[in-house]
Amino acid sequence: RLTPGWQQRLTATPEYENGADQPDEANLVRQMELLAAYLEPYYRLPQEATPVGFSERLRQFWKDIGLFDWYRKDNRLLTERQKENEFRAFNRFVALVEKLFWSLQELYGQRKITLSKWIEIIQESTQQAVYNLTEWPDYGVQIMPRLEILAVDADVLFIGGMIDGDFPRASARDIFFNDRVRLEMGLVAAEELLDQDRILFYTLLDAPVKKILLTYPRAEEESALVPSTFLDDLEEIARVTRSDQPAEQSFLLNKKQLWQNWGLALQRQDFEQAAEWFRLLLQTGRAEAQLSSVLRRLKALTNRLYPGQFSQYEGWLAGSEKVKQKLRDWFGRTVWSATRLERYAFCPLSFFLQDILKIEDLPKIEDEISAQERGILTHRILFRFYRELQRQGQTAFPARHTELLLTIAREELERLPYSGVFWELERMRLLGWQHKAGMLQKFIEEDQKQIGETGYVPALFELGFGFGGDEEKDAGSRQKPVALQHADGRLIISGRIDRVDVDRQKRALVWDYKTGLSAKTINAETMSRGYYLQLPLYLLALRQIQPGLSPVFGGYFFVRDATTLARRPALADAAQVDFVTGNAARKALVPNPTSEQPPARLNFDQFLDFMLQTAAEAVNRLLDGQFNHSLFPEEKLCQSYCPYRRLCQKNVGKLKRLAEQQPANHEN
Structure with missing residues (x-):
């Protein structure tokens, strides 16, 4: 090591003293002076200091000896490969020493270490450092870190990543230490970060190239990015030409823009351009699965919009023989209830979700008795009441036995495990309060009135077919x-007829109790649409169960409460029934000259056969795998009462167009 006094020791060697091989003294002095000047910064290094002190002195030392400007010197004797090697080694050395400074500050704190220890640590660290070398083809674009660009000669320099926060780097303020304290600790201050990036940017702009292109991405995934503030600063002092993205360089667009452009091209039906965007999307990588999913959805959407017929994406499974065979296995010999048939006839998709996939709506928490429970309770009370009147031979005089009806009602109410204010309201609804008649009293008063006016007397109650059990x-x-x-x-069916009234000529009226009001619009005309099947099928079933009776009428008895209690005709033989009056009620008559539907030209028996054939055709469509949306999307059954309306994606316009074809089908 050359320590102070080396000049005297050098000239005092035995070789020089004996005069042998004496060098040119003037040249020796000159070389010694140059070497002394070169070593002078080394002598200024402290022999002992804290890590912070050493890091500051070393940075100044490297600056004094010109280490940071070595790449500016003439290095024509080096090949391009050697230049890159040297510069990468230097770049790695600087980065390594910066990490070393920080590590020693953490390790030694304010303790002092010797210069020899410093040199030993630096030597050990740099000897184990490694760095990568890129291949150097004869032409092409070289991609390398910013600092290494200055080691090569190039015609055009591309500087990418000009994003605010990356270049210049974000300089978040330290909430514990200000910049002065950070500098004293040997840490990089916030302002120093910006200064470093400014110097680097200036150095890059000063590179010996013919043209510099500065680029930045507009977005990363779904997030927009902000261009570097250096770009605005540069425009204030230099001539900068901004270039928007040319159409032929579409490969520079981000993935989100590619998706948007592809979709817009499809909307314009510019399929040639859409194919080009599609090709570029495939080149983005990992897009095959997403594109495949989008194409399937586009296919489904296109088929759903096609007005002429339903597709497999709308529940039309008729194209699969396996599906149809499975349906025949499940439903080929099914005993149908009128409720299930009506559910399929109105909306095949709803039937598919409920009866095949077994998807149920989430149970609702009721503040009061549910509609189903109210219906069961009402049926039990009326069944017990009329069965007792039948035993006494008093079915023609229900109004005489009001107290019997109320007693039965109280017994049935006591059986149920309910209490509270809503249950008391339910009791009042049925039994009445403060001298006001409840629904049950109003019911038998209305019943007595109808018996007197029509001559039809209650005869059969809860008449079941196809049901076992207790x-x-x-x-x-x-x-x-x-x-x-x-x-x-x-068609094999099962069911339960709520009540049958019979007159002296054995003509029968079929009544269905309703605790709701949804059946108010049902009549012969609406039945002919094909989805109100219950009453026609019950009338046909009654002929077999009770061959001595002649069914001539079907209607609904609304028993929700005293204010809405009413009878409403739904289907009546115009040749046999003379008590159906009023414009609304007359829509139940068959034949009906005012109707534009089948009731206009069919007699009562023909209409029942027509409805039976309609039900049979519904079963055939089911077995054929036709589970499309309802053709009646504007009905309340679809808009308000369907439990699947929140997940239904029906095309209302298409459904209405297909529904318009139904009258022609009925004609056939």
Whole structure:
């Protein structure tokens, strides 16, 4: 090591003293002076200091000896490969020493270490450092870190990543130490970060190239990016030409823009341009699965919009023989209830979700008795009441037995495990309060009035067919289901008729109790649409269960409360029934000259056969795998009462157009 006094020791060597091989003294002095000047900064290094002190002195020392400007010197003797090697080594050395400074500050704190220890640590660290070398082809674009660019000669320099926060780097303020304290600790201050990036940017702009292109991405994934503030600063002092993205360089667009452009091209039906965007999307990588999913959805959307027919994406499974075979296995010999048939006839998709996939709506927490529970309670009370009147031979005089009806109602109410204010309201609804008649009293008063006006007397109650078990039912019920013959075979059904009234001529009226009001619009005309099947099928079933009766009428008895209690005709034989009056009620008559539907030209028996054939055709469509949306999207059954309306994605316009074809189908 050259320590102070080396000049005297050098000239006092034995070789020089004996005069042998004496060098040119003037040249020796000159070389010694140059070497002394070169070593002078080394002598100024402290022999002992804290890590912070050493880091500051070393930075100044490297600046004094010109280490930071070495790449500016003439290095024509080096090849391009050697230049890169040297510069990468230097760049790695600087980065390594900066980390070393920080590590020693953490390790030694304010303790002092010797200069020899410093040199030893630096030597050990740099000897183990590694760095990568890129391949150097004869032409092409070289990608390298910013600091290494200055080691190569180039015609055009691309500087990418000009994003605020990256270049210049974000300079978040330290909440514990200000810049002065950070500098004293040997840490980089916030303002110093900006200064470093400014110097680097200036150095890059000063590179010996013919042209510099500054680029920045507009977005990263779904987030917009802000261009570097250096770009605005540069425009104030230099001539800068901004270039928008040319169409032919679409590969520079981010993925979100590619998706948008592809979608817009499809909307314009510019399929050639759409194919180009599609090709570019495939080149972005990892887009195949997403594109495949989008294409499937586009195909589904296109088929859903096609006005002529339903597609497999709308529940039309008729194209699959496996599906149809499975449906035949499940439903080929099914005993149908009128409720299930109506559900399919109105909305095949709803049937598919409920009866095949078994998807149920979340149970609702009721503040009061549910509609189903109210219906069961009402049926039990009325069944017990009329069965007792039948035993006494008093079915023609229900109004005489009001107290019996209320007693039965109280007994049934006591059986139920309910209490509270809503339950008391339910009791008041049925039994009445403060001299006001409840629904049950109003019911038998209305019943008595109708018996007197029409001559039809209650005769059968809860008449079941196809039901076993211990449920209370009329003595005339049968366990076997009813097989209804139609043109293409037979339809096997089960059910329970709430009540049958009979006159002296054995003509029968079929009544269905309703605790809701949804059936108010049902009549012969609306039945002909094909989805109100219950009453026609019950009238046909009654002929088999009670061959001595002649069913001529079907209607609804609304028993929700005293204010809405009413009878409403739904289907009546115009040749046999003379008590159906009023414009609204007359829509129940068959035949009906004022109707534009089948009731206009069919007699009562023909209309029942027509409705049976309609039900049979619904079953055939089901077995064929037709589970499309309802053709009646504007009905309340679809808009308000369907439990699947929140997940339904029906095309209302298409459904209405297909529904318009139904009258022609009925004609056939």
